[in-house]
Amino acid sequence: MKRETFASRFGTMITMIGVAVGLGNVWRFPYMVGRFGGAAFVLFYVLVAVVIGVPALMAEYALGRHTRRGPVGAFAAGGLPFGRQAGWFFFAVVTAATGYYTAVIGWVLYYGIGQLAAVAGASIDVAAILPPASGFAAKSFLLQLACTGAVIIACAAVLVRGLRSGIEGASKIIMPTLFTILILLTIRSLTLPGAMDGLRWYILKFRWTDLNASVMVAALGHAIFSLSLGGTFMVVYGSYLDAKENVAAPAIWTVIGDTSAALIAGLAVIPAVFALGLEPTQGPGLLFSTLPKVFAAMPAGSLFGFLFFGGLFGAAYLSDVAAFETLVAGLTDNTQLTRRRAVWIMATAVFLIAIPPTINTRIFVPWDLTFGSGMQTLGSFLAVVTLAWCVDRSAALRELGTQDGRAVPAWLFNWIRFGIPAAILTVGVWWLLTNVLGVVGSV
Numbered sequence: 001m002k003r004e005t006f007a008s009r010f011g012t013m014i015t016m017i018g019v020a021v022g023l024g025n026v027w028r029f030p031y032m033v034g035r036f037g038g039a040a041f042v043l044f045y046v047l048v049a050v051v052i053g054v055p056a057l058m059a060e061y062a063l064g065r066h067t068r069r070g071p072v073g074a075f076a077a078g079g080l081p082f083g084r085q086a087g088w089f090f091f092a093v094v095t096a097a098t099g100y101y102t103a104v105i106g107w108v109l110y111y112g113i114g115q116l117a118a119v120a121g122a123s124i125d126v127a128a129i130l131p132p133a134s135g136f137a138a139k140s141f142l143l144q145l146a147c148t149g150a151v152i153i154a155c156a157a158v159l160v161r162g163l164r165s166g167i168e169g170a171s172k173i174i175m176p177t178l179f180t181i182l183i184l185l186t187i188r189s190l191t192l193p194g195a196m197d198g199l200r201w202y203i204l205k206f207r208w209t210d211l212n213a214s215v216m217v218a219a220l221g222h223a224i225f226s227l228s229l230g231g232t233f234m235v236v237y238g239s240y241l242d243a244k245e246n247v248a249a250p251a252i253w254t255v256i257g258d259t260s261a262a263l264i265a266g267l268a269v270i271p272a273v274f275a276l277g278l279e280p281t282q283g284p285g286l287l288f289s290t291l292p293k294v295f296a297a298m299p300a301g302s303l304f305g306f307l308f309f310g311g312l313f314g315a316a317y318l319s320d321v322a323a324f325e326t327l328v329a330g331l332t333d334n335t336q337l338t339r340r341r342a343v344w345i346m347a348t349a350v351f352l353i354a355i356p357p358t359i360n361t362r363i364f365v366p367w368d369l370t371f372g373s374g375m376q377t378l379g380s381f382l383a384v385v386t387l388a389w390c391v392d393r394s395a396a397l398r399e400l401g402t403q404d405g406r407a408v409p410a411w412l413f414n415w416i417r418f419g420i421p422a423a424i425l426t427v428g429v430w431w432l433l434t435n436v437l438g439v440v441g442s443v
Contacts, residue, residue, distance in 0.1 A: 003068050004163045005242045009249075011168040012241065016250045017257030018171040019233050021178065022319030023104060024226035026312045029262040030269040036218045038201045040210035042266070045219040049259045052220065052423050053227050055416045056384060057234060057251035062399035063387045064238025065247070070329035071232050071379070074239070079390035080382065090379050091330045094232050095346070097371040098323040099353035100364060102155075105316045106147030107288065112309035115295065118302035126292060131360045144358040145351075152347050154317065155324050159343045163240055167321055174314040175257075181311035182261065185268035188304055189275075198274030202266055221427045224380055227258055231379030231386075233322045236329050246402050261315070268308070272298075324350070377428040381421055388417035 006012040033041050064070070067077035071090045075083030107129055114126040129143045158166040189195060228234055241247065272294045295305035324346060331342040357364040387396050397407040400416075407413075 003239065005240050007164045007168060009245070011164070011172065012245065012250055013253045013257075014175050015168050015171040016234075016237060016254045017261075018175050018315075018318035019237055019322040020226065020228050020254050020258035020319075021175070021261045021315045022226075022228070023101070023108075023312070023316045024222070024228075025258065025262040026182075026265040026315055028222065029226065030266050032218060032222050033202065033266055033270060034273075036215045037210035037212075039203055039206040040208075041215050041219055042203055042263070043206060044211060044216055045223060045262075046259060048220050048223045049227070049255050052420060053223050053229070053255045053258075054248075054251045055412060056224075056229050056380060056420050056424075057227060057254055058247045058400055059384045059387045059416050059420065060229065060231065060234035060380070061238030061241060061247040061251060062396065063383055063391070064235040065241045065243070065245075066387070066391060066395060066399045068239050069333050070236035070239060070326055071383075072330035073333050074235050075231075075382065075386055078386040080386040083386070083390075086382060087330075090230075090232055090375070091327065093371055093375045093379070094323055094326050095349060096353055096367070097375070098320065098327065098350050099355075100357040100367045100371070101316075101323065102151050102320055102350060103144060103148050103354050103358050103364075105151045105313065105320055106144055108309055108313045108316060109147050109151060110143065111288065111292070112306060112313055115302050115305035115309055119306055130288065131358055131364060134360050134362055136359055141358055145355070148354045148358070149351060151317070151320065152351055155321050156343050156347045158321055159324055159328060160340050162339065167325065170321070171318060174318055178311045178314050179261065179264070181307050182264040182268055185304060185308055185311075186264055188298070189268050189272040192272055192275035192298070194275040194277075195271035198271035199267070201274065202270045217427060217430045220423060221377070221430075224377055224424065224427060226262060227254065228319065228322065229380040229383075230376035231381075231383030232326050232376075233319075235383060236326045237322065239329070247400060248402075248408075377424055381424045381428065384416060384420050384424065388413070388421075 006015065029045075063074055063078055067074040069077055070087075071094075072087035073084075075086045077083070080086060110129040111126050114124045117124050129140055129147065131137070131140055131144065158170050160166065161169075190199065224230070238247070241250070269291065273291075276294055276297050278293060291308065292305065295301035295308070298304055324343070327346040327350075328339060328342045331337050331345065332339055335342075337345070357367045387399075391399075397413060400408040400413065402408075
């Protein structure tokens with residue numbers, strides 16, 4: 001069966017940006033900035049996104065287009081030893097990661113409903129959805145399953161329509177809406193009394209002493225996370241690229257869109273946190289504990305809270321669609337299943353796999369560290385290695401080249417071949433030492 005490709009160049013660009021922009025931009029980036037030195041982290045992250053992100057994305061897109069497969073098939077077709085086993089391994093990893101990621105989107109959905117209820121003059125207990133630190137709470141568990149199920153059904157409704165009518169069409173609506181909401185929130189945040197202190201800390205107060213090894217590794221790791229590198233999502237979406245498309249163009253626009261979303265989200269969050277005298281360095285709780293207090297203290301705060309969580313839901317939703325598409329492609333590429341049947345099989349599987357991390361955070365946090373940060377880094381490493389070392393050199397140069405048939409410069413191919421794997425290995429080793437072996441201080 002002929003593989004579907006994107007309908008237009010704009011559709012390609014906006015869909016790729018939609019894959020990358022997600023919780024990593026609006027949730028993770030602001031709290032990473034707060035935890036890792038403010039302006040020093042921001043500036044180094046932007047540098048990493050350009051120097052590492054663009055060529056790594058080019059490599060993953062090129063691998064997908066060269067093989068016309070997702071990870072289940074791409075690694076083997078690219079010549080990676082044990083490539084088929086690696087592909088199915090990452091299929092399992094994405095399935096597990098989609099379970100907990102969809103659970104978090106369920107939190108966002110519930111918080112958005114809570115803010116909307118406040119706009120209407122009612123109230124709901126937004127804390128009721130979060131799993132307890134230990135033990136089991138039936139109320140939060142059932143609420144979480146309901147919200148997770150709603151998110152999965154929403155993803156399935158788009159996925160059954162295919163690439164052009166479903167995913168590409170949804171991206172064209174959601175991404176412009178998201179950026180409009182972020183800009184409105186930024187304007188409101190910067191007009192709060194005291195917001196300028198947060199702005200100076202966020203982008204102006206750069207000190208060389210803040211740019212230490214932990215900050216640099218954290219910025220590199222977050223770039224891999226935020227850009228959805230990992231040998232999975234971007235390989236699948238690369239397989240839908242037209243043969244005449246220059247892979248550099250979507251890679252550059254993806255980095256521009258993803259980095260812009262992160263920077264604007266930081267402008268929407270950090271100045272508001274400073275303006276209200278709250279703590280920007282608390283970590284992941286910045287979204288679900290600090291920001292509701294920010295909105296509660298704002299004039300018309302419930303409306304802005306609804307816009308924020310609604311925009312966050314849209315961003316996370318498109319990334320979740322990309323995760324499901326990776327799984328659906330894995331089944332349709334390697335079995336006789338129709339797209340519709342594959343969608344509902346994976347929807348059911350993800351719903352069941354989402355149950356363990358919704359019980360309590362003692363399960364959720366290790367799940368996130370293992371299937372998110374750790375395995376994502378490994379997948380990105382293998383994707384780059386497969387294209388640069390296993391695919392025939394002339395074929396790799398052709399896939400990475402320009403529309404008129406010119407190959408990429410030798411320095412760029414060598415950077416993809418040597419520099420990108422070395423950078424990714426640095427993050428992987430640091431993650432292993434920090435989160436598994438406990439040898440170095442936490443980043």
